[in-house]
Amino acid sequence: MSHPHPELGTPPKLPKNGLRVTPLGGLGEIGRNMTVFEFDGRLLIVDCGVLFPEEEQPGIDLILPDFSSIRDRLDDIEGIVLTHGHEDHIGGVPFLLREKPDIPLIGSKLTLALIEAKLQEHRIRPYTLEVVEGDRERLGPFDCEFIAVNHSIPDALAVAIRTPAGLAVATGDFKMDQLPLDGRLTDLHAFARLSEEGIDLLLSDSTNAEVPGFVPPERDISNVLRNVFANADKRIIVASFASHVHRIQQILDAAHEYGRRVAFVGRSMVRNMGIARDLGYLKVPAGLVVDVKTLDDLPDDEVVLVCTGSQGEPMAALSRMANRDHQIRIVPGDTVILASSLIPGNENAVYRVINGLTRWGANVVHKGNAKVHVSGHASAGELLYFYNICKPKNLMPVHGEWRHLRANAELGALTGVPKNHIVIAEDGVVVDLVDGTARIVGKVQAGYVYVDGLSVGDVTESSLKDRRILGDEGIISVYVVVDSSSGKITSGPHIQARGSGIEDTAFGPVVAKIEEALNRSAQDGVVEPHQLQQLIRRSVGKWVSDTYRRRPMILPVVVEV
Numbered sequence: 146m147s148h149p150h151p152e153l154g155t156p157p158k159l160p161k162n163g164l165r166v167t168p169l170g171g172l173g174e175i176g177r178n179m180t181v182f183e184f185d186g187r188l189l190i191v192d193c194g195v196l197f198p199e200e201e202q203p204g205i206d207l208i209l210p211d212f213s214s215i216r217d218r219l220d221d222i223e224g225i226v227l228t229h230g231h232e233d234h235i236g237g238v239p240f241l242l243r244e245k246p247d248i249p250l251i252g253s254k255l256t257l258a259l260i261e262a263k264l265q266e267h268r269i270r271p272y273t274l275e276v277v278e279g280d281r282e283r284l285g286p287f288d289c290e291f292i293a294v295n296h297s298i299p300d301a302l303a304v305a306i307r308t309p310a311g312l313a314v315a316t317g318d319f320k321m322d323q324l325p326l327d328g329r330l331t332d333l334h335a336f337a338r339l340s341e342e343g344i345d346l347l348l349s350d351s352t353n354a355e356v357p358g359f360v361p362p363e364r365d366i367s368n369v370l371r372n373v374f375a376n377a378d379k380r381i382i383v384a385s386f387a388s389h390v391h392r393i394q395q396i397l398d399a400a401h402e403y404g405r406r407v408a409f410v411g412r413s414m415v416r417n418m419g420i421a422r423d424l425g426y427l428k429v430p431a432g433l434v435v436d437v438k439t440l441d442d443l444p445d446d447e448v449v450l451v452c453t454g455s456q457g458e459p460m461a462a463l464s465r466m467a468n469r470d471h472q473i474r475i476v477p478g479d480t481v482i483l484a485s486s487l488i489p490g491n492e493n494a495v496y497r498v499i500n501g502l503t504r505w506g507a508n509v510v511h512k513g514n515a516k517v518h519v520s521g522h523a524s525a526g527e528l529l530y531f532y533n534i535c536k537p538k539n540l541m542p543v544h545g546e547w548r549h550l551r552a553n554a555e556l557g558a559l560t561g562v563p564k565n566h567i568v569i570a571e572d573g574v575v576v577d578l579v580d581g582t583a584r585i586v587g588k589v590q591a592g593y594v595y596v597d598g599l600s601v602g603d604v605t606e607s608s609l610k611d612r613r614i615l616g617d618e619g620i621i622s623v624y625v626v627v628d629s630s631s632g633k634i635t636s637g638p639h640i641q642a643r644g645s646g647i648e649d650t651a652f653g654p655v656v657a658k659i660e661e662a663l664n665r666s667a668q669d670g671v672v673e674p675h676q677l678q679q680l681i682r683r684s685v686g687k688w689v690s691d692t693y694r695r696r697p698m699i700l701p702v703v704v705e706v
Contacts, residue, residue: 156575156587159183163579164310166346169591170194170210171544173571175352176233178544179210180315184308187285188218190225191304191315195236196593207596209237212244214573214589219245223285224274227252228294228317229301230259230388239267240601249274251282251289253300258420259388278302278332292339293332294319297363297521298388299426303336310578311345314535318350318544320523321530324362326391327426333534340536346578347537351545352522354553359526361519367395369516370482374403379445379478381405382507384454384463385485387413390421392484392518393451394428400449401430408437410452410473411462418451445478454498464494467501477506484517525556532560539583541568541576619643621689622700623659623681627674633667634660638681647693655688674703 159165164184170177176196182189196208215222225248227235238260242248250260251274264271276282278293288307295301296318306313314336321331353360374381381400385392400407409415421427440448450473454463463481465471475481481502483495499509512518522544523531532540540562542553554567568576568583573591576583594601620643626636638659640652662684663677681701689695 153574153585153588156577156589159577160579162309163577164308164313164346166313166348166541166576166578166583167214167589168543168570168572168574169212169214170196170237170572171233172550172574173547175544175546177208177210177237177572178234179237180348180543181215182287182306182313184286184310186221187287188215188222189284189287189289189306190222190241192228192234192317193225193237193241194231194233195596196233198595207236209240209594209596209601211573211591211594212241214591216244219248222248223287224249224251226284226289226304227256227260228304228315229253229296229298230256231298231318231386232388234317235260235263239264239269240596242269242271243267246270247272249284251276251284253277253291253302255298255300255390255421255424255426256302258424259417262416262420276302278335290339292335293329295322295325295329295331296320297386297391299327299329299390299421305339311581312339312342313346313348313578314339314344314537315348315543316350318352318522320353320360320521321527322360322362324364326363326394333531336531337534340534344535344537345581346539346541346583347532347535348541348543349528349531349553349557350522351542351549351553353520353524354528354542354545354549354556356520356524357526358524360522360524361516363391363395363519366392366484366517366519367398370395370399371402373480373482373510373515373517374399374405377446377480377508379476379480380448380450381480381482382450382452382463382466382473382475383482383484384452384461387411387417387453389485390418390426393418393421396449396451396484397427397429397433401433405447405449406435406440406443407433407449407451408435408440410437410450411454414451414453463502464498467498467505469505475502475505475507479505479507481507481509482517483509483511486512486518486520525552528553528556529560532557532562536560537562538581539566539568539578541570541583547571619647619697620700621647621685621697622702623685624702624704625659625663625677625681626704627663627667627677628705634663640685642697647689647695647697654692655685658684658688674705677701677703 167181170179178192178194180191246269249272254275257273276291278291281290286308290305292303294303303316383396409418422429452462454461466473466475502509540557542550550569554569557567558564573589574585575587577586622641624637624639628635638656662680678701682699685699
């Protein structure tokens with residue numbers, strides 16, 4: 146199995162009739178999925194998603210793929226193929242289209258509707274090409290065929306990309322539910338047909354590669370939800386992804402059966418379910434869905450609220466309910482259903498929300514105590530079955546953390562893919578398919594690009610480190626006025642602490658140390674403010690470390706008069 150080397154350099158020029166594959170996100174992480182295909186100087190992008198921040202990234206709203214390796218080649222892009230409408234696959238599109246708004250978007254009806262609604266908020270009107278399974282579209286040198294796959298959102302597609310270099314297939318996110326709610330199966334016949342043609346490179350979803358067996362059918366959840374509805378005495382509050390149409394359909398069906406009304410809470414939930422209903426993907430009985438403002442007129446046992454926040458996102462509706470920071474107040478007897486999986490890295494945030502809801506008396510139903518979620522990603526048994534159908538000549542696991550990629554690679558090897566034809570890459574690692582063999586040839590920049598409010602890319606790892614220090618250790622500011630010619634103190638030092646746990650009155654001993662250090666530097670002729678600031682920072686830092694074993698941020702201010 147090939148794997149990236151830390152000393153990989155800039156990739157060489159792509160050989161004639163070679164296909165270059167560069168993942169800019171989604172490898173080594175769950176999210177930020179984006180892959181760039183290159184042939185004969187032209188580019189095709191598959192997906193452009195976002196990653197959601199973790200606790201060690203305070204203040205960050207979203208994390209984007211790094212566009213720097215293609216920024217000077219935007220005119221070479223034939224289009225962006227979107228496999229499905231989840232945020233980790235479409236959320237980065239507005240930020241790329243800000244740089245070139247006329248890049249075509251290719252996807253299914255629901256996927257395009259979701260991204261078009263998102264782009265309206267950015268005041269971008271995209272050029273779109275709607276496709277359905279079975280369609281073939283020529284995008285420059287890329288002959289793309291679209292294949293139905295089953296996932297946790299309707300209208301998901303895999304894409305087969307034909308070039309003179311060979312046939313590459315990107316699965317997108319998929320599973321093989323044999324009893325899907327919408328009757329739309331993963332098209333194994335199409336994959337078998339592609340196998341007969343010869344799949345030179347298969348890029349396959351790795352998310353559940355460590356999970357043995359097969360994913361249970363989505364419809365198994367219906368009976369569990371009915372049981373929860375039958376035993377709920379007061380309001381039912383359901384948290385789900387804003388794009389999980391199948392799960393919301395099951396909630397609507399249960400609410401209708403038990404005589405409850407449903408209200409959607411949260412802008413993304415209201416928007417996406419409105420789109421799904423208008424396009425016919427969500428079947429809503431007349432009178433079932435009501436405005437959230439009318440709920441006060443209904444008895445508690447006739448109310449269902451559907452909101453976002455199943456991953457513990459701090460600003461989502463459910464988290465705010467748990468923190469008593471929402472107009473909807475949790476009361477004893479309410480039932481809360483977290484109808485989603487735990488995305489790796491979100492566990493602490495989710496359990497914090499569960500504890501907060503339980504504190505206010507809610508009965509919280511989640512994946513840990515009831516079968517209220519099934520995954521949208523193929524497990525090991527399905528992947529083995531899939532590889533035996535596809536028989537790829539080269540395999541590149543994608544969409545997953547390192548453990549998922551490794552596990553997926555092992556599954557491929559078990560089905561007969563030669564180990565030297567299995568490429569385990571990471572974000573930015575460049576893979577060339579030349580003469581039927583896929584090899585790692587270099588690496589491009591593919592770091593995190595942080596979105597903080599209206600700022601994109603301005604926040605660096607260094608500034609995040611400062612934020613973490615501020616959050617964990619607090620800040621100590623020191624204000625000193627010195628004579629500009631002699632360097633002697635004329636006022637101060639004045640010291641204030643915030644968030645450090647140290648009272649301002651405790652700084653008496655260090656004031657004397659600062660005065661002594663500054664007087665010594667004045668005698669040595671050191672009067673430059675930056676040098677004096679560094680001197681103060683060292684003096685205060687050493688004293689705080691020795692006295693309190695803490696490392697707060699120290700902000701010295703030296704004013705010359």
